[in-house]
Amino acid sequence: MSNNNVLKEATKKFAASKEAVVSAIDDGRSVVKQITKRTTRTVNDLLDDAVHNIKRYPLGSIMVALGVGALVGVVIGRTARR
Numbered sequence: 001m002s003n004n005n006v007l008k009e010a011t012k013k014f015a016a017s018k019e020a021v022v023s024a025i026d027d028g029r030s031v032v033k034q035i036t037k038r039t040t041r042t043v044n045d046l047l048d049d050a051v052h053n054i055k056r057y058p059l060g061s062i063m064v065a066l067g068v069g070a071l072v073g074v075v076i077g078r079t080a081r082r
Contacts, residue, residue: 054061
């Protein structure tokens with residue numbers, strides 16, 4: 001093979017590799033968009049459920065919030081002493 005043929009072959013392989021990389025990046029972008037949409041919908045559904053439960057059980061919600069806050073305070077207090 002002459003140098004010219006080797007150069008042409010390398011250029012063809014490089015172009016094919018470049019196309020494969022661009023295609024993989026585009027596929028990755030579409031997957032990330034799908035995951036983002038699905039995650040956004042899930043988070044919104046969870047927030048709607050939380051709001052509904054807080055409205056339905058306001059006293060229980062306050063008790064749970066106080067309990068969680070007290071627990072977090074105790075944990076932070078113990079780790080701060082060390």
